[in-house]
Amino acid sequence: MPAPAPSATLTAEQQHLVDSRTALQRMREHTAGLTAQGGDRVSTEHLKQVLHRRMKALEDDPTVPLFFGRLDYASDLGAERDETLYVGRRHVTGEAGGEPLVIDWRAGMALPFYQARVGEPMRVRRRRRFGFSSGRLTAFEDEDLVRSPAAEVAAxxxxxxxxxIERPRTGPMRDIVATxxxxxxxxxxARLDQSLCVQGAPGTGKTAVGLHRAAYLLYAYREQLARSGVLVVGPNDSFLSYIADVLPALGEIDATQATVGSLVSGATGVAVRGxxxxxPAVIKGDARMAEVLRRAVWGHLGRPTEALVVPRGAYxxxxxxxxxxxxxxxxxxxxxxxxxGRAMLPQRLAHQVLLRMEASGDSPDDRVQNAVARSRPVRAYAEQLWPTLDAAKLVLRLLTDAEFLARCADGLLDADEQRLVRLPKPARTVAAARFTLADVVLVDEVSDLLQRTPSLGHVVLDEAQDLSPMMLRAVGRRASTGSVTVLGDLAQATTPWATRSWRESLGHLGQADAVVEELVAGFRVPGAVIDFAARLLPHIAPSLTPPHSVRRSRGxxxxxRSADPAAAVTRAVGDALRSEGTVxxxxxxxxxxxxRAALSGAGVVFELLGEQAQGFESxxxxxxxxxxxxxEFDHVxxxxxxxxxxxxxxxxxxxRRLYVCLTRAVSSLVVVHGEPLPAELDAPTASAA
Structure with a gap:
């Protein structure tokens, strides 16, 4: 633990916290007093949204410290002047002269808090970390980056x-800006134009890193991303509820969150019902289906066998x-x-008509060409050659019409694969069809063949190892002109359609040039737990670097082993509840x-994950x-x-599923079993329970 702080120094730092909170409140009151008045109704509504977002960004949670670090810049180390800067979650400006009381952790001047070290002080003489309890400053530690030989060890x-890092938590995931x-x-x-793929072992903070990168990009490229948008894609609704508070806590509310299912359903208007x-899901998720669908769409183009005749006046x-x-x-x-193309064809046909009119001595203009393009003969002729298509209806036909599927899948899917992908209970209408997630992803692919999917500025994709090639394509087209942050762990791939290579996945995403980074230092999972779970790696992902815990506490x-596992679980939960944190x-x-019955019978208050809309309140x-x-949970x-x-x-x-489950603990893991443990764990003899 740090040495007891001198009273005068600690008191001064506590006063700076009070002053900073007062200034933040003043900033919020000033924003609340502004009136949104634009030149027109649209501008006024835009200004109202800007002020609303500003108010949300300035909200203060008294249980969360406004700053967590301090940097003492020194002129003799190359800084413009001797200067003390406090690093926190948002920028707070003082009243006098507009001097910053707290600088945003994303600002360039805050970089040394994370990167400076002995030998490379980055113009900083001293880095100070603060300890807090319920938002109250309680302690600090100093690192002399220039004079102390032990500073690097101390850091x-x-x-x-x-x-x-090890502090018990309650509720959803929190930010990690202090750590x-x-x-x-x-x-x-990393720059906005740089796509990244983070292969992260359990407890390495890959999800937090991805969310903090989104927050950083929204700060550093705010004007650009305000126009193009940021999207976070997670594996399920429970996961999105778990991470929902991270970006707002960092003052960012402009990023949207979705699962692959909600993303494609929202875009196509087709619900996942089955x-x-x-x-069949593996085949529908295979990249070959993209070519099958391309043939299904473009195969509708007709071949002209007769001339177009357009009567106009006497001609x-x-x-x-x-x-x-x-x-x-x-x-x-x-x-x-x-x-x-369907919209262009009538204009092309009309242009040919105008050329003939001009050759006869007429002088038609653009209005005449538009009128010809809209005329009944041209529209009927163009529709016959380039018919209107509906994405959902096309997919329904493909999955119910064996002959149509055979034509489109010729040389791509064999007869058995074609049989598997056909709907088991054919429906005549889209509304009656029980489309699965794999089916709706196909609808989304067709929708993009019909009309280009709008691209966002940046997409964060978590648990990407579990997505099929077609799902990856669905996410990738949302970033066709933007960049991505891909997060995942190949050792945790648990779907039968998951890709086994990040390079392969990045190709399906359309981001083949993305840089792949690997995180193996575990900050959250205790050493004893990660070492136990890592026994599975030779059997599930032998090519990956085994993770290691950097925590001194082994957890x-x-x-x-129990003859009554349910009763042993309730006893273990009771034991865990005597400690701080979530279970x-x-x-x-x-x-x-x-x-569920056993916990209820024992009087344990709990939530069933996936049943409640939010969760993580117990x-x-x-x-x-x-x-x-x-x-993550403090105790599992x-x-x-x-x-x-x-x-x-x-x-x-x-x-792989077991590896995932074993690595959810932050402080303690109790494994209760009646059956023998899987041989791959090669476990020592279990205690009786």
Whole structure:
């Protein structure tokens, strides 16, 4: 722990915190007093939104410190002047002279707080870290980056830093601005035009890094991203609820969040109404389906066999079939979307009519060409050659019409694969069809073939290892002119359609040039837990670098064999509740009803993850194994590892699922089992429970 702080120094720092909170309140009151008055109604509404976002960004949570660090710049180290700057979650300006009381952690002047070290002080003589309790400043630690030979050791063994990393939490995920490590900070501050893929072992903070990169980009490229937008894509609604507070806590409310399902359903207007077995879902998620769909769309183009005849006044103007065929070929070669080409064809045909009118001595203008393009003969002729398509109806036809599917999939899918992808219960209308997520992703692909999907400025994609190639394409087209931050862990890939290579995944995303970074230093998962879980790596991801914990505390790992596992789980939960922090009870999906009854019977207050809209409001969460990915709890009680493995379609996938579940603990992990542990864990004898 740090040495006791001198009273005068600590008092002065506490006063600076009070002054900073007063200034923030003054900034908010000033913003609240502004009136949105633009030159017109649209401008006024825009200004109202700007002021609303500004008010949200200036909200103060008294339980969260306004600053967590301090930098003492020195002129003799190259700084413009001796200067003290406090580093926090948002910029706070003092009243007198507009001097900053707190600088935003994303500002360039805050960089040394994360990157400076002995030998490279970055113009900073001293870095100070603050300890807080419920928003109240309680302690500080100083690192002399110039004079102290032990400063580098102190920086890597900071008691305040370690205490903050290991601090028990309640509720959803919180930000990590006070504890970002140098290798994480490099990723966070990467340029907007740089796409990144972060392969991160459990506890390395990859999700937090991705969210903080979004916050940094919104700060550093605010004007650009205000126009183009930022999207965070997560694996499920529970995960999005878990991370929902991070960006707002950093003053950013402009990023939107979605799952792949909500993303494609919202874009296509087609709801996901059915579940699907793995074999057909794997085929529908295969990249070959993109070519099948392309053929299905463009195969609707007709071939002209007759000339176009356009009567106008006393004349009839003819456009030969061979000219029309050349137009169709030219439009196809331009690579336009289907709907764009369909809109261009009448104008092309009308232009040919005008050429003939001019050759006869007439002088038509653009208004005449538009009138000809809208005329009944031209519209009917163009519609026959380039018919209107509906994305959902096209996919429904493809999945129900065996002959149509065979034509489109010829040489791509064999007869068995075609049989598997056809809907088991054909429906005549889209409304009656029980489309699965894989089906709606196909609809989204067709929608993009018809009309280009708008691109965002940046997309953060978490748990990307579990997405099929077609799902990756769906996310990738949302960043076709932007950049991405891809987050995941190949060792945690648990879907049968998951890709096994980041290079392959990045290709499907359309981001083949993205830089792949690897995080292996675990800051959240205790050493004892990560070492135990890492026994599975040779069986599930032998090519990955095994993770290691950088925490001095090894944490607690307890393996309990019991003849009554449900009762042993309730006892373990009771033990965990005597300590601070959240408790996650991770169980095989099939045992959720039994454990729900056992916990209720024991009087434990808990939430069933996935059942509530929000979740994470109770200290105890009952977590089905399939929803555990991406979550963290201070204490985890895990039931029946063998049951978690058996709940998946194959053993490797089951072991990956178990690896995910074992690595959710921040302080302690209790493994309760009645069946023998999987042999791959090679576990020592468990204690009786």
């Amino acid at each position: 890597s063994s900071s008691a305040i830093l370690e205490s903050e 970002i490590q140098p290798e994480q900070d490099t990723i966070v501050r 579940l699907e077995a793995a074999p 009839q103007w003819r456009v030969g079939a061979y000219l029309t065929e050349e137009m169709l070929g030219e439009l196809r070669e331009r690579g336009v979307r289907y709907e764009a 607690e790992l307890d393996l309990r 996650g009870v991770v169980v095989p999906d099939a045992t959720v009803p039994a454990l 200290r105890v969460d009952l977590v089905p194994a399939t929803l555990a990915k991406g979550l 009680v895990l039931l029946e590892p063998a049951g978690i493995v058996a709940g998946e379609p194959d053993r490797v996938t089951g072991l």
